[in-house]
Amino acid sequence: MADFQYDLVIIGSGPAGEGAAMSAVKQGWSVAVVDERMQVGGNCTHLGTIPSKALRHSVRRMVQFNTMPMFRAVGEPRWFSFPELMQAADEVIRKQVDGRTREYSRNRIRLHVGRATFTDTHEISVKKADHTHETIKGRFFLIATGSSPYHPEDVDFSHPCIFDSDSILKLNRTPRNIIIYGAGVIGCEYASIFAGLETRVELVNTRAGLLSFLDGEISDALSYHLRDLNVNVRNNEEYAKVETRNNGVTMELKSGKRIHAEALLWSNGRSGNTQGMGLETIGLESDSRGQLEVNEHYQTSVSHIYAAGDVVGWPALAGAAYDQGRFAAAHMCGTAREYHVEDVATGIYTIPEISYVGKTEAELTEQQIPYEIGRAYFKNIARAHISGEEVGVLKVLFHQETLEILGVHCFGAEAAEIVHIGQAIMNQEGKANTIEYFIRTTFNYPTMAEAYRIAAINGINRLCRESRKLVV
């Protein structure tokens, strides 16, 4: 006889678990969430999205204060240390945990703290901090256990100068220089953060260019601006060996170069959290990156066990994880309208920020879709003059004949917000998706949204010039 019994048992209280819990409880289901951490919110709140974005926000504020001439009247430039800036992030985490805990309690969702392991396809055992166990039965399960930094065996992560994206949050000083190995989203974001702190950054990229999934023009802009912030970007490099000293690290690259720094941040890849969960006892197997395969309803091969969020791989984003959890729960409860996370917007919080939705120029060219480009440079926008954030561009790709929006790419301050205006129009059905929307709609002034009107006019004018039609 199990200690507890629920309609749905969710393992993991990150965005995927939370989305599923809230969705199922609203259908009248009894729901429990199990997490090995005392506080809810998942790695998203405690180690990933929230601390890194709060940290980046504080760094940006500090850089603004230190570089804007207006502030010189009230004081000299001031530098906070990495741990001082992390304190502001801790306060954000506290507020997030408080809010989420209240939500669970208001909705009568039961929280169990401990590490979950499957004992059979309808039961888990939860090992608590005091080493006692409780058993929980469920009609349905959702595995929402997230992901962790990948650690290669030949790198000693117990050394005090070697960090991953979890342990970097405990860095107790501002290093004078740092090697960041892996120039994925995490590597590029932390390169911006450390550059803002005036740490000299060696960003070692195993690929030919930065974030190759981005539109080429945006990826080039990122490389330019990171270099402008004094980040040394080394493309097409792989490590051969990492050596440690008391006060630093030397990385030997396969190309023969040796680079030294006070610290190394390893940000090359993540693995799904599926180890030690007893998956073998229920006939589930993860792939070489610890990820689980699911169908379009987020069902694993055991039909009442679902999985969502980072543990299923792409797109490994918080907003997508939340929606995957919601859609999985809706399917279990039989209320699903056929939703599936497909075209997600991506926000990359480098300095400056990047965001995009839809196709890139390279993809459209490969698919032989005739497109035109409308651009608006932030340096021409009144709101950007006022905020002093003049670096950036909004680029809208649209079909030459139908005028439907095919992709929105933005680089510059608040790009992650700005992109959603284009996304809203792009997701309209049929003829309602048209770049002309931005020409016939009057915007508030001065706003960054105005960039859409400027980009639309720019694009339509180019199209009209080419086809010798009337210019707008």
Ligand SMILES: Cc1cc2nc3c(=O)[nH]c(=O)nc-3n(C[C@H](O)[C@H](O)[C@H](O)COP(=O)(O)OP(=O)(O)OC[C@H]3O[C@@H](n4cnc5c(N)ncnc54)[C@H](O)[C@@H]3O)c2cc1C
């Ligand atoms: C540095 C960094 C920055 C990021 N920035 C962004 C960003 O700006 N925007 C964005 O959209 N995404 C960002 N991400 C990605 C985002 O954080 C993840 O996509 C998101 O956290 C995935 O949510 P999840 O619900 O799948 O799981 P997670 O948030 O990973 O939570 C999983 C939970 O499961 C628990 N758990 C695991 N195994 C067990 C077990 N056996 N028993 C009990 N509990 C268990 C863990 O304790 C954890 O609390 C970032 C990630 C990192 C690392």
Ligand SMILES: NC(=O)c1ccc[n+]([C@@H]2O[C@H](COP(=O)([O-])OP(=O)(O)OC[C@H]3O[C@@H](n4cnc5c(N)ncnc54)[C@H](O)[C@@H]3O)[C@@H](O)[C@H]2O)c1
């Ligand atoms: N702003 C954001 O949206 C944001 C910010 C940070 C992280 N994230 C998410 O976190 C995820 C991880 O980011 P990342 O910077 O590590 O980039 P990434 O996923 O691009 O990985 C970097 C490199 O590691 C390799 N790799 C990945 N997993 C591996 C594994 N298990 N074993 C060996 N090699 C592996 C990849 O092939 C790649 O070359 C991304 O998928 C991203 O969606 C998002």
